[in-house]
Amino acid sequence: MLRTCLSGLRNCSWSCYLLSTLLIAPLTVTAKVISTPSNPLVVTGTGKSQQRVCYYNDKAYSIGAVLQVGEVYMLCKEANDFEKNGALRWVILEKTKQEE
Template sequence: MRKSFLAVFLILAGPVSANIITTPGKAVIAIDGGNAGKRVCYYQDQAYSLGAILQVGEHYMTCDRANDFETNGALKWIPLDQANQEKPSAQAADPNVKTYSIK
């Protein structure tokens, strides 16, 4: 009885141990291409466009270009008073550009 049980066990266990399942070695990375071309600043999971002004506590921030030499580069939040200090040089370069400030 013991020998027949052992024989049945080995017959059933053999094919089970032979099934080897492998997973791919490289991870699959998915990117949402819908947001790739958008130039926005994020604050609390909300997207703001170029020129947006946001009040954070007692401070005002504006969404502006990260680099002044890029026309379609990344955007970042900068303090509004710092943005106003940098703008006169840009306005002097092109007198046709109208700028507005909140005072």
């Protein structure tokens, strides 16, 4: 019966057409399976964003660094005296009377 239905769909009855469609349809539909890794990626903040540095001219300087810009000296130190792990900033060093 199936062979006669598949050989000529013009002469096929509705039941033969339905049967052939149901047999062919699963062969044409495929699903793409995408697997994800079982272990999640953990990112920690150990990069440069966590470093305590002062920047000048696209270079990083650590705490205590002294930099001369023209005739001015700058010191890299804590932005706030009460913070020991906070941000750093440049502080201009004043000339003392002994240096003049």
